[in-house]
Each structure stands twice: as structure tokens, then as C-alpha cells.
Amino acid sequence: SMVRRASRELTYTTNPATHAWRSLRLDLSSTVDPLVAVHLIGPAATGVFAPFAFAQPPALKVSGHLDGPAAAAGAHTSLDIEARSAGEFRLQGFPLENIAFTAAVRDDDVTIDNLRAGFAHGVATGRVRLSGHGPDRRVAATLALKDGSLGRAAEIVQNYAALLHGTPPPPPGKFVQEKANVRLDLTASVAGTYADPFSYQGDGAATFQGPGLGEVPLLGQLSDLLKFTALRFTSASAKFKIQGTKLAFSEFNLRGANSAIEAHGDYALDRRELDFKAKIL
Numbered sequence: 001s002m003v004r005r006a007s008r009e010l011t012y013t014t015n016p017a018t019h020a021w022r023s024l025r026l027d028l029s030s031t032v033d034p035l036v037a038v039h040l041i042g043p044a045a046t047g048v049f050a051p052f053a054f055a056q057p058p059a060l061k062v063s064g065h066l067d068g069p070a071a072a073a074g075a076h077t078s079l080d081i082e083a084r085s086a087g088e089f090r091l092q093g094f095p096l097e098n099i100a101f102t103a104a105v106r107d108d109d110v111t112i113d114n115l116r117a118g119f120a121h122g123v124a125t126g127r128v129r130l131s132g133h134g135p136d137r138r139v140a141a142t143l144a145l146k147d148g149s150l151g152r153a154a155e156i157v158q159n160y161a162a163l164l165h166g167t168p169p170p171p172p173g174k175f176v177q178e179k180a181n182v183r184l185d186l187t188a189s190v191a192g193t194y195a196d197p198f199s200y201q202g203d204g205a206a207t208f209q210g211p212g213l214g215e216v217p218l219l220g221q222l223s224d225l226l227k228f229t230a231l232r233f234t235s236a237s238a239k240f241k242i243q244g245t246k247l248a249f250s251e252f253n254l255r256g257a258n259s260a261i262e263a264h265g266d267y268a269l270d271r272r273e274l275d276f277k278a279k280i281l
Contacts, residue, residue, distance in 0.1 A: 058085030122148030140191035150182040182210035208236040
């Protein structure tokens with residue numbers, strides 16, 4: 001079995017008169033559960049690790065300082081974190097796996113850089129920033145996904161949206177069947193209120209590849225009308241804007257051995273409805 005280790009260098013300073021703590025300086029390395037690491041650091045660190053949830057104890061390095069209420073400038077946090085972990089990892093509840101990242105925590109601002117993680121059987125990379133607290137907490141992210149499964153990605157995102165809104169997850173449908181064998185490359189930049197994914201604004205681009213593309217109703221009812229399976233599509237590309245409850249696709253092009261389609265339109269995230277116009281070339 002793996003040996004879990006933790007080492008720390010901690011320096012506390014307190015107010016001699018009241019014994020209220022002023023500051024905690026630390027340099028911590030561990031391969032134990034972050035909850036244990038928090039106990040090593042002290043209760044002031046609890047909020048720092050609140051956005052992170054590890055299924056397996058991570059390799060963790062934390063350095064910096066926490067200033068308490070007795071400090072001259074009041075309570076402040078300044079920590080640098082390096083983390084790496086196998087298995088499932090959740091950032092503000094969103095599921096990833098096999099995570100590695102560095103993070104800078106400055107009071108309520110958390111900047112996550114050098115992010116690399118498994119997502120939907122592919123590899124996700126990017127940068128995430130959390131700022132503010134409570135209902136005004138905001139998130140801004142620039143992310144890229146390479147060689148993910150379209151069906152698995154759709155399933156994860158829909159289940160996560162349902163979880164945030166307290167609604168039942170959608171039943172598995174044709175769109176999220178992994179047997180469709182469609183691979184997804186995606187880049188996106190978004191920003192909005194963390195607690196409300198329908199507040200997000202941003203843009204992105206995606207490409208789809210795979211012989212099962214004709215089995216996926218990418219254009220909703222148009223897919224049935226155009227007999228996608230017979231048209232044998234093998235690749236698609238899209239450009240879109242993220243506008244709250246709507247994805248606005250300025251371009252959606254499909255290509256196959258014997259046909260091509262150019263389309264544009266909107267996808268309503270809240271109603272899960274497509275409204276596209278298309279032409280066959």
C-alpha cells in the first residue's frame with residue numbers, strides 16, 4: 001500500500017495581550033487527504049480548499065501565509081498550491097479526473113493555471129479564475145478539450161446543469177449514446193456568475209470526427225428530415241457564442257463522403273431545443 005506523508009513548516013504569530021492569532025506562514029507537502037492537510041495548517045485554511053474535492057488523496061504542495069483578524073491589515077489569505085491526483089476530482093462540483101494544476105489563492109480570488117485533466121475520455125487543459133464570494137461569486141475560464149467523446153461530454157454537462165438547478169438528470173437519449181463513436185475537439189472562453197451557468201457569456205469553436213456522426217441528431221428534427229444516416233457524415237465544425245440560456249451557432253458545417261450541409265441557428269440550453277436553418281450543398 002502507498003505510504004501517505006505530510007511535512008510542514010508553520011510559523012504562528014499572535015497578539016501577546018489577547019493571544020489572537022496574527023499570521024500563519026507555511027510550507028506544506030503532503031500525500032494525505034486535503035481535510036487532514038487543513039488540520040495541519042489550521043482551521044483558517046478550510047475555506048481555501050472548499051472548491052476542491054478529491055476522490056483520491058492528492059500530491060499537494062502549499063506555501064504562503066494566512067493573516068488572522070489580529071493582523072495589522074486584517075484577515076487575508078495568500079497561498080500558492082500545486083496539486084496532482086488520480087481518480088475523480090471536482091472543481092466547484094464539476095467532475096474531472098486525473099487532475100494536475102497550480103493555483104494562486106488571494107483572499108476570495110482563486111486563479112487555477114496549468115490545468116490538465118481527463119474529461120469525457122479526452123484531455124482538457126486551461127485556466128480558471130474564481131472571484132468574489134456568496135451569490136456574487138464569479139467564474140471565468142478558458143478551456144480546450146482534445147479527443148473527447150461527444151456522447152460522454154453531453155451527458156456530463158447535462159447532468160451537471162441538472163444538479164445545479166435541482167432538477168432530475170435528463171434520461172439517456174440518442175444524443176448521449178457513446179456508441180455513436182464521435183470524437184470532439186473544443187475550445188471555449190466563458191465568464192459568468194458561478195451559481196448560475198445560464199448567466200455565462202463567451203464564445204467557442206468545435207470540431208467533430210467519426211463514422212457515427214450520422215447517428216447523432218446534431219441538427220434536431222432536421223437530422224431526421226435529411227436522413228443523416230444515409231448521408232454518411234464523418235466530420236463537422238462549428239463556431240458559436242455562449243449567450244446565457246442560448247448557444248448561437250454562426251456556423252455549423254457537416255461533411256461526408258457524398259454530401260455536405262451548411263447550417264446556422266440556436267440551441268436553447270434551458271429547454272434543450274434546437275432551431276436551425278440548413279442547406280444541402
